[in-house]
Amino acid sequence: MAKIILTGDRPTGRLHLGHYVxxxxxxxxxxxxxxxxxxxxxxxxxQALTDNADNPEKVRxxxxxxxxxxxxxxxxxxxxxxxxxxxxxxxxxxxxxxxNLVTVSRLQRNPTVxxxxxxxxxxxxxxxxxxxxxxxxAADITAFMATIVPVGEDQLPMLEQTKEIVRKFNQxxxxxxxxxxxxxxxxxxxxxxxxxxxxxxxxxSLGNCIYLSDSEEDVRKKVMSMYTDPDHIRVQDPGRIExxxxxTYLDAFCKPEHFEKYLPDYENLDAxxxxxxxxxxxxxxxxxxxxxxLQEELAPIRARRKELEKDIPAxxxxxxxxxxxxxxxxxxxxxxxxxAMKINxxxxxxxxxxxxxxxxxx
Ligand code: ATP
Ligand code: MG
Numbered sequence: 001m002a003k004i005i006l007t008g009d010r011p012t013g014r015l016h017l018g019h020y021v022x023x024x025x026x027x028x029x030x031x032x033x034x035x036x037x038x039x040x041x042x043x044x045x046x047q048a049l050t051d052n053a054d055n056p057e058k059v060r061x062x063x064x065x066x067x068x069x070x071x072x073x074x075x076x077x078x079x080x081x082x083x084x085x086x087x088x089x090x091x092x093x094x095x096x097x098x099x100n101l102v103t104v105s106r107l108q109r110n111p112t113v114x115x116x117x118x119x120x121x122x123x124x125x126x127x128x129x130x131x132x133x134x135x136x137x138a139a140d141i142t143a144f145m146a147t148i149v150p151v152g153e154d155q156l157p158m159l160e161q162t163k164e165i166v167r168k169f170n171q172x173x174x175x176x177x178x179x180x181x182x183x184x185x186x187x188x189x190x191x192x193x194x195x196x197x198x199x200x201x202x203x204x205s206l207g208n209c210i211y212l213s214d215s216e217e218d219v220r221k222k223v224m225s226m227y228t229d230p231d232h233i234r235v236q237d238p239g240r241i242e243x244x245x246x247x248t249y250l251d252a253f254c255k256p257e258h259f260e261k262y263l264p265d266y267e268n269l270d271a272x273x274x275x276x277x278x279x280x281x282x283x284x285x286x287x288x289x290x291x292x293x294l295q296e297e298l299a300p301i302r303a304r305r306k307e308l309e310k311d312i313p314a315x316x317x318x319x320x321x322x323x324x325x326x327x328x329x330x331x332x333x334x335x336x337x338x339x340a341m342k343i344n345x346x347x348x349x350x351x352x353x354x355x356x357x358x359x360x361x362x
């Protein structure tokens with residue numbers, strides 16, 4: 001069986017460190033491993049419109065931001081197909097048919113959608129499109145017969161929903177679709193990177209992000225004002241590591257060699273944590289270290305972005321070519337789906353002959 005990846009991001013803002021550790025970095029590694037037959041990376045503008053219907057300009061403006069972020073972290077259009085969701089009408093068609101295989105109560109149970117509804121104050125007026133976006137994600141994934149979906153932990157319920165749809169479809173219409181596997185980050189801190197405000201998730205919608213394209217100075221300022229342990233007031237006070245996002249970020253980004261380079265007084269992260277817990281280690285020192293670690297990771301990404309920004313039309317061309325390639329693949333799947341569902345009347349000579357015979361005999 002071919003090994004195929006599908007994943008993507010909503011163009012609701014520039015991409016941030018949560019995306020980077022939760023999904024982007026892994027994608028680049030997988031891309032460069034050469035182990036995959038095809039890699040599709042989608043800018044999910046149609047999905048972004050499900051909760052931004054009144055703000056299409058936001059979505060429109062952010063397509064290029066996401067594309068620039070993709071290319072600057074190392075996604076390579078020669079190896080990965082970068083495309084825009086709305087340019088593939090097949091995805092809408094597949095969603096429409098999958099809707100018949102899912103119940104309203106099943107959608108209501110989706111914990112990610114539940115918390116997103118709360119976050120957006122949608123309780124009394126949930127757009128139907130938003131409510132059903134897990135179904136549209138199933139369409140995105142199955143349209144490419146994806147076998148692997150590398151995403152953050154918040155996407156687990158979507159993958160579960162997709163698997164259920166695939167099973168149901170295959171059971172009702174015969175073996176057609178492929179059940180995908182989720183690929184979560186193997187570092188626990190990267191499953192759901194918290195925001196700089198200490199909230200559970202760094203998210204564009206919460207305004208608590210460090211963006212990949214932030215300037216060196218912006219990153220420094222954000223790190224220096226990050227949420228730590230509110231009870232760690234004086235340097236000599238013992239500090240808490242749990243829920244202290246400076247340490248969570250270090251868990252996500254810091255490598256042993258960073259100590260040698262930027263903080264040689266400590267052997268490793270455990271030693272730093274121990275000192276913090278004991279008391280006598282100030283937040284500023286830890287934040288300065290984190291800043292150095294992040295700057296090292298972000299500097300080359302920022303530099304590549306600067307280069308790419310010089311030729312914006314070329315980036316749009318990459319997206320156009322990617323969308324054309326993805327279109328053809330999705331079209332092939334849609335044809336198979338319609339055939340399985342027996343809604344391919346004009347391709348079915350047998351059906352036409354059978355009907356003709358029936359009427360001749362009357
Ligand atoms: P929005 O607020 O518009 O939903 P978002 O910041 O949640 O934006 P998405 O585009 O919904 O970003 O997510 C894209 C991908 O990034 C998904 O695979 C998701 O799991 C992953 N991701 C997003 N935020 C984080 C995070 N804080 N930690 C780990 N992974 C994340
Ligand atoms: Mg999201």
